[in-house]
Amino acid sequence: MLRSLHMKLVMIMVLLILSLMMVVGAFLINSVTAFYLEDFYSQMGEVFQEPSLYHDLTTPSGEEENGAEQLALVLEAYAGELGVDNRNRKLYILDGNGVCRVSPDGEEVQLEYTENLLFAMTTGLETNEVGDESNLAADYMDVAVPIHRGGQEYIIYILDNKATSNDLTNQMLVLIIESLVFGLIISILLSFLLSKTMITPIQSLTEGAMRVAERDFSRKIEVSSQDEIGVLTDTFNDMAGQLQDTLRQVENERNKLDTLFLHMTDGVVAFSRAGRVIHSNPAAARMLRRRIGEETTYEELFGNTAALEQVLSAPDHLEGDLPVRDRYLELLMAPFDRGREGGGALVVIHDVTEQRKNEEMRREFVANVSHELRTPLTNIRSYAETLTDNAGDLPPDMEKKFLGVILNESDRMTHIVQDLLTLSRFDSERGELKLTRFSFEDAVQDMYNAVYMEAQKHSHALTLELEPGMPEILADRERILQVMMNIVSNSIKYTPDGGHIDIYAGRKQNRVWMIVNDDGIGIPEEDRPRIFERFYRVDKARSRQSGGTGLGLSIAKEIVERHQGRITLLRKEGPGLAIRLELNIEGPGDGNE
Numbered sequence: 159m160l161r162s163l164h165m166k167l168v169m170i171m172v173l174l175i176l177s178l179m180m181v182v183g184a185f186l187i188n189s190v191t192a193f194y195l196e197d198f199y200s201q202m203g204e205v206f207q208e209p210s211l212y213h214d215l216t217t218p219s220g221e222e223e224n225g226a227e228q229l230a231l232v233l234e235a236y237a238g239e240l241g242v243d244n245r246n247r248k249l250y251i252l253d254g255n256g257v258c259r260v261s262p263d264g265e266e267v268q269l270e271y272t273e274n275l276l277f278a279m280t281t282g283l284e285t286n287e288v289g290d291e292s293n294l295a296a297d298y299m300d301v302a303v304p305i306h307r308g309g310q311e312y313i314i315y316i317l318d319n320k321a322t323s324n325d326l327t328n329q330m331l332v333l334i335i336e337s338l339v340f341g342l343i344i345s346i347l348l349s350f351l352l353s354k355t356m357i358t359p360i361q362s363l364t365e366g367a368m369r370v371a372e373r374d375f376s377r378k379i380e381v382s383s384q385d386e387i388g389v390l391t392d393t394f395n396d397m398a399g400q401l402q403d404t405l406r407q408v409e410n411e412r413n414k415l416d417t418l419f420l421h422m423t424d425g426v427v428a429f430s431r432a433g434r435v436i437h438s439n440p441a442a443a444r445m446l447r448r449r450i451g452e453e454t455t456y457e458e459l460f461g462n463t464a465a466l467e468q469v470l471s472a473p474d475h476l477e478g479d480l481p482v483r484d485r486y487l488e489l490l491m492a493p494f495d496r497g498r499e500g501g502g503a504l505v506v507i508h509d510v511t512e513q514r515k516n517e518e519m520r521r522e523f524v525a526n527v528s529h530e531l532r533t534p535l536t537n538i539r540s541y542a543e544t545l546t547d548n549a550g551d552l553p554p555d556m557e558k559k560f561l562g563v564i565l566n567e568s569d570r571m572t573h574i575v576q577d578l579l580t581l582s583r584f585d586s587e588r589g590e591l592k593l594t595r596f597s598f599e600d601a602v603q604d605m606y607n608a609v610y611m612e613a614q615k616h617s618h619a620l621t622l623e624l625e626p627g628m629p630e631i632l633a634d635r636e637r638i639l640q641v642m643m644n645i646v647s648n649s650i651k652y653t654p655d656g657g658h659i660d661i662y663a664g665r666k667q668n669r670v671w672m673i674v675n676d677d678g679i680g681i682p683e684e685d686r687p688r689i690f691e692r693f694y695r696v697d698k699a700r701s702r703q704s705g706g707t708g709l710g711l712s713i714a715k716e717i718v719e720r721h722q723g724r725i726t727l728l729r730k731e732g733p734g735l736a737i738r739l740e741l742n743i744e745g746p747g748d749g750n751e
């Protein structure tokens with residue numbers, strides 16, 4: 159392109175010079191020829207209008223035999239004025255019939271009857287008019303002067319072969335061609351020079367534009383002149399600067415979005431209109447439990463929830479569910495850049511498994527609470543009804559027994575309500591711990607003493623083994639005692655009479671621990687993970703019979719977790735259950751948890 163611009167410039171210069179030289183040449187040559195012609199006729203006019211010459215020409219000296227020669231003699235004296243040199247300009251004397259009487263070299267010549275000669279021969283001899291019509295196109299100049307001398311008619315005919323004028327014209331032509339060649343060389347050189355000054359800045363502008371197109375903004379284009387190209391370069395530099403800023407902003411935004419996508423907990427997958435994955439974040443792959451690559455299609459991932467066409471034509475967005483193994487995913491599917499070429503569909507994935515589980519647990523919990531309260535209430539009501547209906551008719555010991563049941567059941571209800579209140583306090587974060595420093599060893603010992611009688615009642619062998627030198631711990635003493643009692647009471651309850659219950663306690667690094675091991679009925683494998691759930695009991699009848707609410711262990715877990723401790727079921731050989739309780743020595747805030 160630059161090359162062609164360069165060539166164009168050279169061509170323009172050459173054409174300009176050529177046309178200029180042609181016009182000037184034509185004009186000059188024409189002017190020179192016209193000047194010669196005019197000069198010739200004015201010279202002739204001047205000479206022939208001289209009265210003395212006219213007189214000499216028309217007046218014979220006496221009887222003349224050869225008037226033509228006389229005329230030639232007269233005119234010889236004027237040869238210089240007439241410019242007759244007998245080479246290029248010749249003089250002829252003709253008689254009235256047009257026969258040449260005198261010629262420059264004396265030979266007989268047959269002259270060509272030119273317009274002027276004919277005019278002189280025909281009209282001129284009668285009217286005395288000279289044949290001096292100029293003809294620019296002819297290759298000669300001539301003048302024919304009619305003369306009456308001594309009753310004879312003559313025509314003085316001067317014929318110029320235009321050699322002088324032609325020589326000059328030729329010389330001028332050579333000069334013009336020489337100057338044309340010279341001019342062409344200069345114009346080509348000039349056009350090279352001009353193209354260098356004009357094209358070099360355009361070239362660097364083009365290179366700069368190509369660099370910008372390749373996103374290289376490192377160098378500005380140098381502004382070398384203040385002309386239009388200079389202004390254009392300056393404007394281009396400004397434009398490139400603005401483009402760089404805009405690109406940087408876009409890049410920034412993209413980086414922000416990428417980081418957001420990367421760290422977002424919700425999964426995001428974007429699809430093209432053809433259903434191919436354009437973008438996806440790690441959360442999406444994690445939730446869908448599969449690799450998502452460029453070759454993955456919408457159909458494979460979400461085809462079962464809604465068709466891509468449905469999503470693309472949705473007025474706002476579509477919602478759907480997608481169970482993946484044991485998880486529930488909620489999908490929000492929306493079209494983006496609708497109607498445009500680059501548009502597609504965006505799917506946001508939200509993991510609602512916990513939410514669903516919580517809802518389920520809440521429903522189950524409410525059902526359990528109602529059930530647990532209804533049973534004692536039904537009992538109370540039926541015993542109270544029996545007492546009312548048979549007032550005074552029942553034997554006193556029976557009445558007493560009934561009233562005892564009513565009291566027992568209402569105690570149970572109170573117990574349940576108290577446990578529920580404790581749990582709800584923990585749930586609403588109001589169950590604050592009263593932290594104090596106390597001896598863990600003493601606490602275990604106190605708990606042992608408290609349950610000892612109960613164990614005795616069931617003929618259990620209750621042992622206690624304490625590591626020496628246990629430290630004081632920072633915890634809520636009352637609640638930790640409640641947890642310990644719950645664990646040991648369970649062992650007493652769920653171990654057939656005459657069993658063995660062993661309590662161990664000790665310290666490990668920055669923690670203290672207590673293990674309660676019994677050889678009772680134990681917990682079946684499938685129930686182990688659920689044992690800390692609210693109202694969960696392996697054997698409902700047995701638990702209720704022994705006054706259990708099914709809330710003890712869940713409260714214990716809440717309390718221990720509040721202390722950032724741990725309560726776990728241990729794996730053990732043989733019958734029974736082993737539970738381990740672990741607490742930080744420095745209390746809940748100890749970061750070494």
Ligand code: ADP
Nearest residue numbers: 648649652680695696701706707708709710711
């Ligand atoms: P409950 O008031 O019914 O005792 P818990 O929450 O304390 O409620 O215990 C939940 C269930 O765990 C009990 O109903 C019982 O089935 C089981 N369980 C707890 N401790 C033991 C144990 N030492 N041996 C066998 N089963 C136990």
